[in-house]
Amino acid sequence: DAGITQSPRHKVTETGTPVTLRCHQTENHRYMYWYRQDPGHGLRLIHYSYGVKDTDKGEVSDGYSVSRSKTEDFLLTLESATSSQTSVYFCAIRPSGGNTEAFFGQGTRLTVV
Amino acid sequence: KQEVTQIPAALSVPEGENLVLNCSFTDSAIYNLQWFRQDPGKGLTSLLLIQSSQREQTSGRLNASLDKSSGRSTLYIAASQPGDSATYLCAADITSGTYKYIFGTGTRLKVLA
Numbered sequence: 715d716a717g718i719t720q721s722p723r724h725k726v727t728e729t730g731t732p733v734t735l736r737c738h739q740t741e742n743h744r745y746m747y748w749y750r751q752d753p754g755h756g757l758r759l760i761h762y763s764y765g766v767k768d769t770d771k772g773e774v775s776d777g778y779s780v781s782r783s784k785t786e787d788f789l790l791t792l793e794s795a796t797s798s799q800t801s802v803y804f805c806a807i808r809p810s811g812g813n814t815e816a817f818f819g820q821g822t823r824l825t826v827v
Numbered sequence: 828k829q830e831v832t833q834i835p836a837a838l839s840v841p842e843g844e845n846l847v848l849n850c851s852f853t854d855s856a857i858y859n860l861q862w863f864r865q866d867p868g869k870g871l872t873s874l875l876l877i878q879s880s881q882r883e884q885t886s887g888r889l890n891a892s893l894d895k896s897s898g899r900s901t902l903y904i905a906a907s908q909p910g911d912s913a914t915y916l917c918a919a920d921i922t923s924g925t926y927k928y929i930f931g932t933g934t935r936l937k938v939l940a
Contacts, residue, residue: 756916756932762927772927804871813858
C-alpha cells in the first residue's frame with residue numbers, strides 16, 4: 715500500500731455534522747491529494763498539497779477544507795456534511811518531480827444520512 | 828480543459844485472449860500517463876507509468892503505449908487470466924506544475940474461465 719493509511723475506513727454520519735478524514739504517509743513524499751470517486755464520474759480531485767501548509771483547490775472543492783501541518787498527515791474536513799458528499803474518498807501521494815508514480819490509499823467510504 | 832475518456836466502459840473476454848484497453852485525452856500537453864487497476868471495494872494499484880518522452884512501457888504481460896499527437900494511450904494485456912478481472916483506469920498528468928491527475932471513468936474487465 716505504499717505506506718499510506720486512511721482513517722477511518724468506513725463512516726456513517728448525519729447531515730450537518732462535521733467530518734474529518736485522515737491520510738497518513740510514511741514515505742515523506744511532498745505531494746498529497748484527496749480524490750472522491752462516484753459512479754459515472756470517476757475520480758475527481760478535491761484538494762491537494764505541495765508541502766507543509768501549502769494547499770490548493772481541485773475541481774470539486776466546495777464544501778471541503780484541508781490542512782497539512784506535518785509532511786506525513788493530510789486532513790480532509792467536511793465542515794457540514796451533506797448527502798451529496800456520500801462517496802468513497804481516496805488519498806494519494808507522489809514524490810517531487812513530474813515523472814513519478816502516484817500511489818493511492820485504500821479509501822474511506824463515507825455515508826451521509 | 829483536459830478530458831480523459833476510456834472506451835469501452837465494460838469488456839468481457841474468454842481466458843487466454845489478448846486485449847487492448849483504450850484511453851483518449853483531449854490535450855496533448857501532458858507530463859505523463861499512468862495506468863491503474865482497481866478491484867471492487869479496493870484502492871488503486873499502479874500498473875505502469877509512461878513519461879511524456881516515452882512511447883511505451885512494459886511490465887510482465889502488460890504493455891502500455893502513449894501517442895501524444897493523437898491523444899491516445901493503450902494498455903495491452905497478453906494472455907488474459909481470470910485474475911485480471913478488475914476495473915482499469917488511466918490518468919493523465921496535466922501540465923500545471925502541481926502534478927494533478929485527470930482520470931478516465933475506467934474500463935471494467937471480466938475475464939471468463
